[in-house]
Amino acid sequence: MDPIRNPYAPGAGQRPPELAGRDEQLTAFEVVLERVARGRPERSLVLTGLRGVGKTVLLNALRSAAVRKGWGTGKLEARPDQSLRRPLSSALHQAVRELGHPEPDEADHVLGVIRSFAQREAGADAKLRDRWSPGIAAPAVRGRADSGDVEIDLVELLTDVGGLAADVGKGVAVFIDEMQDLGTDDVSALCAACHELSQNGLPVIVVGAGLPHLPAVLSASKSYSERLFSYQRIDRLSREAADRALVAPAAEEEAAFTPDALAAMYDATRGYPYFIQAYGRSVWDLAPRTPITADDVAVAGPEAEAELAVGFFGSRYERATPAERDYLRAMADAAVASSDDGVEDPVGSVATADVAGVLGKKPQSLSPARDALLKKGLIYSGERGRIAFTVPHFGRYLRTQA
Ligand SMILES: Nc1ncnc2c1ncn2[C@@H]1O[C@H](COP(=O)(O)OP(=O)(O)OP(=O)(O)O)[C@@H](O)[C@H]1O
Numbered sequence: 248m249d250p251i252r253n254p255y256a257p258g259a260g261q262r263p264p265e266l267a268g269r270d271e272q273l274t275a276f277e278v279v280l281e282r283v284a285r286g287r288p289e290r291s292l293v294l295t296g297l298r299g300v301g302k303t304v305l306l307n308a309l310r311s312a313a314v315r316k317g318w319g320t321g322k323l324e325a326r327p328d329q330s331l332r333r334p335l336s337s338a339l340h341q342a343v344r345e346l347g348h349p350e351p352d353e354a355d356h357v358l359g360v361i362r363s364f365a366q367r368e369a370g371a372d373a374k375l376r377d378r379w380s381p382g383i384a385a386p387a388v389r390g391r392a393d394s395g396d397v398e399i400d401l402v403e404l405l406t407d408v409g410g411l412a413a414d415v416g417k418g419v420a421v422f423i424d425e426m427q428d429l430g431t432d433d434v435s436a437l438c439a440a441c442h443e444l445s446q447n448g449l450p451v452i453v454v455g456a457g458l459p460h461l462p463a464v465l466s467a468s469k470s471y472s473e474r475l476f477s478y479q480r481i482d483r484l485s486r487e488a489a490d491r492a493l494v495a496p497a498a499e500e501e502a503a504f505t506p507d508a509l510a511a512m513y514d515a516t517r518g519y520p521y522f523i524q525a526y527g528r529s530v531w532d533l534a535p536r537t538p539i540t541a542d543d544v545a546v547a548g549p550e551a552e553a554e555l556a557v558g559f560f561g562s563r564y565e566r567a568t569p570a571e572r573d574y575l576r577a578m579a580d581a582a583v584a585s586s587d588d589g590v591e592d593p594v595g596s597v598a599t600a601d602v603a604g605v606l607g608k609k610p611q612s613l614s615p616a617r618d619a620l621l622k623k624g625l626i627y628s629g630e631r632g633r634i635a636f637t638v639p640h641f642g643r644y645l646r647t648q649a
């Protein structure tokens with residue numbers, strides 16, 4: 248069918264033509280926004296899930312919901328080895344602009360605090376620090392949010408931003424993607440600041456998204472984090488939602504799927520959003536006419552898998568060094584060996600000792616590779632001594648590589 252009218256959107260953070268199966272989170276967030284704006288105590292949302300399940304897309308949708316309510320919003324993506332100060336300053340700068348406070352002096356004061364927070368970048372590279380500017384015209388406010396202790400500074404910063412939002416009867420929401428990559432000091436400061444703000448009833452919330460071990464990262468830093476955040480596991484879509492993700496965008500273009508075709512699609516994609524978009528894209532291009540049939544799905548399979556191999560699996564695999572790739576492949580082998588029926592659970596975990604066994608090496612000698620893979624977000628550890636792929640079906644992909 249006409250590729251120009253192809254509605255599907257495989258790709259990291261690509262807005263899907265139909266955001267299926269996330270009504271629960273969207274509704275919960277509306278309640279959070281209303282309560283926070285009224286100064287009621289409310290836990291913030293943290294979305295967790297595997298790669299490609301749609302965390303970034305959902306985070307963006309939540310942000311849009313906040314913008315529709317007139318909130319000030321900002322977003323950042325955490326990176327390993329990067330301090331929170333600069334990206335958070337940019338996000339809050341944006342949020343304050345969006346709030347549109349009627350008193351320029353008040354807004355400028357808060358912008359000055361954001362600037363002083365940003366400029367208090369810890370670290371040795373003074374030259375870089377001098378050159379970097381947060382793009383804020385207001386002068387830095389000395390003595391506020393610039394103590395150098397990120398916990399104190401964050402509380403002061405968010406208190407001032409929250410005060411500004413409360414003035415206009417709105418709120419501020421900060422969205423943090425890849426939240427598991429925040430440094431330990433920043434995580435614990437952020438938890439402490441959220442704790443403080445919610446006690447004071449200030450309308451500021453942090454909404455996070457990250458890999459499945461994010462709750463463990465947060466609770467390792469502050470034990471009360473479980474009471475601070477409401478964790479929402481973002482998973483593959485149910486059959487019904489997966490069908491809707493395919494059917495609704497097709498209907499917009501006056502096309503349809505036969506029931507068999509939808510069953511075949513679910514069989515192939517298992518309801519993983521990224522796979523749904525990739526298969527949708529391929530089957531649309533290859534199907535001669537509407538309705539799309541199960542035969543069309545069978546024909547499109549290899550092309551969809553080829554697209555996934557490059558766009559989804561390959562792009563992650565390439566980030567691993569040769570030693571890390573050996574480790575990944577050994578994980579895939581260990582997953583098959585340790586399963587009862589020789590069929591690996593697509594998201595199951597394996598014992599690190601078994602991986603070492605496959606490679607015939609001592610577990611300690613493999614820690615550098617394992618740690619690097621954890622840091623690159625290719626694997627995660629949900630429980631001690633066990634690891635799993637963050638990318639669904641990664642094991643199967645690796646075995647077709649060999
Ligand atoms: N609810 C949904 N319905 C249909 N398609 C979706 C849905 N959520 C996400 N997608 C599609 O899935 C793909 C992956 O989405 P996204 O990049 O948000 O995943 P992610 O969880 O952030 O992945 P990563 O961990 O790699 O960052 C995109 O192509 C997006 O369009």
Ligand SMILES: [Mg+2]
Pocket residue numbers: 259260302303304424
């Ligand atoms: Mg993402």
